[in-house]
Amino acid sequence: MAYKDLNEFIHVLEEKQELVRIKESVDTHLEITEITDRVSKKNGPALLFEKPKSVSGHPVLINAFGSLDRMKLALETRSLDTLAEDILSFLDMEMAEGILDKLKLIPKAKKISAIFPRKVKNAPSQEVVLEGDQVDLEALPVLHCWPRDGGRFITLPLVVTRDPERGKRNLGMYRIQVFDKNTAGMHWHTHKGGAHHYRMAEEIGVELPVSVAIGPDPAVTYAATAPLPDDMDEYLLAGYLRKKPVELVRCKTNDLVVPANAQYVLEGYINPAERRKEGPFGDHTGFYSLEDDYPVFHVTCITSRRDPIYQATIVGPPPMEDAWFGKTTERLFLPFIKKQLPEVIDMNLPVEGVFHNLAFVSIDKRYPGHASKVMHALWGMGQMMFAKMIFVFDREVNVQNISEVLWYMGNNVAPKRDISFVEGPTDVLDHAAERPLYGSKMGLDCTRKWPGEGFSREWPDVIRMDPQVKRKIDLLWPKLGLD
Ligand SMILES: Cc1cc2nc3c(=O)[nH]c(=O)nc-3n(C[C@H](O)[C@H](O)[C@H](O)COP(=O)(O)O)c2cc1C
Numbered sequence: 001m002a003y004k005d006l007n008e009f010i011h012v013l014e015e016k017q018e019l020v021r022i023k024e025s026v027d028t029h030l031e032i033t034e035i036t037d038r039v040s041k042k043n044g045p046a047l048l049f050e051k052p053k054s055v056s057g058h059p060v061l062i063n064a065f066g067s068l069d070r071m072k073l074a075l076e077t078r079s080l081d082t083l084a085e086d087i088l089s090f091l092d093m094e095m096a097e098g099i100l101d102k103l104k105l106i107p108k109a110k111k112i113s114a115i116f117p118r119k120v121k122n123a124p125s126q127e128v129v130l131e132g133d134q135v136d137l138e139a140l141p142v143l144h145c146w147p148r149d150g151g152r153f154i155t156l157p158l159v160v161t162r163d164p165e166r167g168k169r170n171l172g173m174y175r176i177q178v179f180d181k182n183t184a185g186m187h188w189h190t191h192k193g194g195a196h197h198y199r200m201a202e203e204i205g206v207e208l209p210v211s212v213a214i215g216p217d218p219a220v221t222y223a224a225t226a227p228l229p230d231d232m233d234e235y236l237l238a239g240y241l242r243k244k245p246v247e248l249v250r251c252k253t254n255d256l257v258v259p260a261n262a263q264y265v266l267e268g269y270i271n272p273a274e275r276r277k278e279g280p281f282g283d284h285t286g287f288y289s290l291e292d293d294y295p296v297f298h299v300t301c302i303t304s305r306r307d308p309i310y311q312a313t314i315v316g317p318p319p320m321e322d323a324w325f326g327k328t329t330e331r332l333f334l335p336f337i338k339k340q341l342p343e344v345i346d347m348n349l350p351v352e353g354v355f356h357n358l359a360f361v362s363i364d365k366r367y368p369g370h371a372s373k374v375m376h377a378l379w380g381m382g383q384m385m386f387a388k389m390i391f392v393f394d395r396e397v398n399v400q401n402i403s404e405v406l407w408y409m410g411n412n413v414a415p416k417r418d419i420s421f422v423e424g425p426t427d428v429l430d431h432a433a434e435r436p437l438y439g440s441k442m443g444l445d446c447t448r449k450w451p452g453e454g455f456s457r458e459w460p461d462v463i464r465m466d467p468q469v470k471r472k473i474d475l476l477w478p479k480l481g482l483d
Pocket residue numbers: 155156170171172173174175176187188189190191192193194224225226227228313315322325383
């Protein structure tokens with residue numbers, strides 16, 4: 001059964017001893033970060049700070065998604081790989097082109113129509129409505145995460161915008177810096193859905209309505225981070241994940257729709273061509289992202305539950321809670337990649353690579369140059385364009401085992417021949433890139449080289465023991481006193 005709301009998820013976390021309530025009064029300025037960081041590094045529980053120091057005194061939930069097990073609980077699945085197959089049918093459905101494709105998908109279409117987002121009139125997220133002078137972002141228990149941060153940041157916001165021309169909506173997670181009672185900095189990177197809508201609004205010279213939900217049920221929060229192809233509806237994905245429609249309510253002061261079960265909703269707009277310095281911010285790379293100009297979000301109304309819980313996260317040197325968002329995406333979207341590149345066996349985006357720096361990929365190599373083809377194809381796929389270094393291995397290499405990856409990489413690569421450099425878009429957070437947003441990427445072909453690739457000598461086999469000897473020693477082993 002789908003979680004009714006975040007409160008129900010908290011209840012389940014508590015039942016499973018995956019959540020600890022903190023009764024001490026703790027400061028939202030740095031102290032919550034220090035505690036959560038220590039807990040994250042030990043793969044510890046979700047934390048509910050019951051008495052954070054803030055004007056509103058609302059409790060703060062953090063690290064709720066902070067392990068793969070809690071991610072599975074959040075998405076109500078025992079196996080992310082099984083769920084991934086489901087998501088593949090969702091994507092197939094959304095991307096079906098031509099009448100034949102569509103006919104084939106009628107049974108799936110029925111499934112989708114049953115989880116289509118539903119509009120409701122009354123919403124828990126609108127039990128309290130604060131408008132005009134009552135709006136006060138500074139009263140919320142928003143965290144000042146790291147010492148050199150430029151201020152307080154809303155770190156788990158679901159930002160809703162709509163394409164000003166065609167009306168398609170987007171839901172993305174982009175951090176927000178609180179400037180004062182009713183303005184904030186909107187940190188959507190230039191490549192993301194919200195930024196695209198804003199550019200369109202600027203081109204036609206209109207203000208862009210924006211609403212931000214905080215703390216809906218966990219499937220909706222995950223969906224906001226998923227790298228869906230443009231124009232696909234994150235609310236529909238969330239419905240697919242929770243197997244029940246997401247209930248949406250119209251905002252009070254703009255005409256966007258937001259999850260009815262959220263804890264808070266910030267409503268407002270962004271003016272064309274208005275920018276203000278945002279940052280610095282201790283980011284998920286483990287480094288501070290530097291100050292830069294970002295659009296200003298004017299908040300016209302804050303709605304909330306009567307007893308809201310403020311959901312936050314901290315990012316910083318990995319692993320942190322966001323590592324599990326990334327790992328979940330790696331698993332859930334692998335079948336989608338395989339559908340377009342059937343030769344891909346597995347992929348590991350290691351946590352230390354902060355998801356855009358390192359990708360280890362194994363393939364069923366079928367022809368000369370195959371590794372190079374896979375790298376370039378990956379660089380052409382959605383947010384995989386940010387992958388700074390892609391390492392391609394033969395199918396027998398377990399890319400989830402870093403020790404195996406390093407061993408094959410070191411042995412199989414002739415640097416001059418096997419390393420290639422390309423240029424293209426880089427992640428906004430790549431502070432080492434030659435230029436902001438544009439720079440070099442590296443592909444390493446770590447596969448065994450073929451004659452067709454100009455390798456004319458014999459390629460040596462990996463050392464393996466004779467299976468007969470192994471069986472014999474297995475039998476003898478208990479007598480050797482070596483365990
Ligand atoms: C905790 C967390 C914080 C994030 N912060 C940002 C951010 O500040 N700016 C941004 O552009 N992307 C951020 N992301 C990544 C986006 O949410 C992600 O790329 C998502 O797919 C964007 O959706 P979109 O393609 O609809 O724009 C964050 C992700 C997580 C998990």
